[in-house]
Amino acid sequence: MKNKFLKSILIILIPVFLVVLINSFSKSINNCRGLNSKSEKLICWEKLIDSTLQKGGIDQAFEKVEELYQSDPVFVGNCHSFVHLIGEKAYKLFSDKAQFNLSSKTSYCGYGFYHAFMESLLNDDGDLVRARKFCDYVEEKLRKQNADAKGACYHGIGHGVADNHDQKFWDNELDLVEQPLKLCEKVSPDETFLNRCSSGVFNVLAIAYNGNKLKINSEDPLWFCRQLDNNIYRKTCYEEMNTALFALSDKKILPAAKFLEEIEEDEFALSGIRSLAGVFGMSAVQKGNFEKFTLDCRKLQPRLRLACIKGFASGLIEGGSPELEYEKALKFCEVNTNIEERQACFDEVLRLSSVYYTSEKHKMVCNLVLVKFRRHCL
Numbered sequence: 517m518k519n520k521f522l523k524s525i526l527i528i529l530i531p532v533f534l535v536v537l538i539n540s541f542s543k544s545i546n547n548c549r550g551l552n553s554k555s556e557k558l559i560c561w562e563k564l565i566d567s568t569l570q571k572g573g574i575d576q577a578f579e580k581v582e583e584l585y586q587s588d589p590v591f592v593g594n595c596h597s598f599v600h601l602i603g604e605k606a607y608k609l610f611s612d613k614a615q616f617n618l619s620s621k622t623s624y625c626g627y628g629f630y631h632a633f634m635e636s637l638l639n640d641d642g643d644l645v646r647a648r649k650f651c652d653y654v655e656e657k658l659r660k661q662n663a664d665a666k667g668a669c670y671h672g673i674g675h676g677v678a679d680n681h682d683q684k685f686w687d688n689e690l691d692l693v694e695q696p697l698k699l700c701e702k703v704s705p706d707e708t709f710l711n712r713c714s715s716g717v718f719n720v721l722a723i724a725y726n727g728n729k730l731k732i733n734s735e736d737p738l739w740f741c742r743q744l745d746n747n748i749y750r751k752t753c754y755e756e757m758n759t760a761l762f763a764l765s766d767k768k769i770l771p772a773a774k775f776l777e778e779i780e781e782d783e784f785a786l787s788g789i790r791s792l793a794g795v796f797g798m799s800a801v802q803k804g805n806f807e808k809f810t811l812d813c814r815k816l817q818p819r820l821r822l823a824c825i826k827g828f829a830s831g832l833i834e835g836g837s838p839e840l841e842y843e844k845a846l847k848f849c850e851v852n853t854n855i856e857e858r859q860a861c862f863d864e865v866l867r868l869s870s871v872y873y874t875s876e877k878h879k880m881v882c883n884l885v886l887v888k889f890r891r892h893c894l
Contacts, residue, residue, distance in 0.1 A: 554590055561591060565598055569605050577602050578621035582838040585625075589802055595625035595835075603632030603672075611640060618654065620661035623668070623872060624838045626798070630672030631716070638676035644703040647673050663871045670709045674700055674716020686729060689740040693717050697749065711748050718749075718756035725760040737764055738775050754779065754788035758795045769796050769812045773824075777817050789820045790827035797831020797848075806848045810857065825857050826864035833868050842869055842881050849889075859889060866892035 548560035561584060569577035581598060584591040591598070599622075606629070610616045622629040637647055651669035658665040678696040686692045700713035721740075725732040733739055737760060741753035754776070765772035772792055779785040796809065806828075813824035832845040842865060849861035862885055869881040870892055882893035 548584075549588060557588070557590055558594065561594075561598065562601060565601060566605060569602060569609075573615060573617055574602065574606050574609075575617060575619040575621060577605075578619055578624055578838070581624055582621075585837055592802055592835075596628040599625045599628040600632040603629040603634075604636050607633045607636035607640075611637075618657045620658050620665070621838065622658075622665065623662050626834050627668040627671065630668045631675045632672075634669070634672035634676035635679050636676075638673070639680045642680070644673075644677075644699060647676070648703050648705075661874050667709065667712045670704065670712040671716040671719070673703060674713040674718075675720060676716075677703075677713075678717040678720035686724065689721060689730065692721055692724060692730065696720075707748060711752060714749055715752040715756055718753045719759075721753075722756050722758070722760040726763050732760060732764065734764060736775075737761060738779075742779075751784055751787055754784050755791035757788075758791045761792055762795045762799075767796075767799065769793070769809070769824075770815060773816055773820070777820065782819060785820060786823040789816070790823045790830070793824045793827025794831035794834060797828040797833075798835030799831075800828075801832060801835040801844060804844070806851050809848075810852055813857075822857065822860040825852065825861050829861050829864045830868060833865065833872070841872065842884075846881075846884060849885075859891075862889035863891055866890065 548557055548564060551557050551560055564584075565577055565580055568580045578599075581595065581602070584598075585595055603622075606616070610633075634647060634650075637643075637650065651666050651673070654669045655666035674696065677699040678692065696717045697714055700710055700717060704710035704713050718741075721730070724730045725737075738754060738757060741750055741757060744750040744753060761772040761775060769792070773789060776785055776788040776792060779788060793809075793813070800806070800809065809828050810825065813821050813828070816824055829845045829848055832848055833841040836842070836844055845861075845865045845868075849858055849865060852858045852861055866878075866882060866885065866889075869878045873881065879893070882890050885893075
């Protein structure tokens, strides 16, 4: 009798609790939105996300990111930083052996979660075996939901081994990357993951340039990449200089791309321009002026045109609205009147859809595209 009574009470109370919780979160978001200055909003959002993470876990924290992304354009421009925050706080839960449920939503806003999580883990004890085991756990937990989760985790390891390297010894580029790359070789099970780990290392190099911790050669910003002997490292170095070229060129694609046009090897030039265009795609998510970017891609060397189109589409996905990343990328593909460009664009969007989403959701995205462009749909 008592059990039946308790069940009846719970049936009544649980929905009430959920309504109160949802209303409380909505009120918190509205409170942040009502603030006038950007700095006040950022502080308010940080407190809100931290509180949500502590009370509801990783999944709910990312749901809060999703809501904030939809509610305020200021948040969109800072989304990567906030998923960094979740990664940092989540590591604290993980290390304290608190309840830790990894979410497929960790892909939101450019996978920044793994950057901060691994930086925190490696700063804690530098244990590469522990880092590798965590990435194995990521694959086991998320491979059916996101095929690139383990790769993103290894990119995070690259961030961690480079960013935790003593910065007072960063006298030059080699000092910054040499030891971290050796650690990447030690931790990576194969070349695929060495590629991802080294990309994290060179991403830290670009961040060092952008933060004036190292002085960039404005006349020849890719000189260091060019003299690397290892082809994996040369490729990832060219790719990860994307944000440095973006800043150096005053956010203009043609001046930035001229440095990549000088690369003789097609493999490196194509992957480099795709990565550079991705940064421009991420920065254009809120603007919507997609036709202009198509015209800019057409002004590049003919060999780079389609890679430029693909890169811009990938950036729209990486910086896109959580769970709806594909929407603006598909719109971009539609503005390309050239059939070859449209095919390249849809190829990239559908390839990434197959990586980012479950098979069911990927099929849904495929159905939004004309049959003749569905080369990445089974």
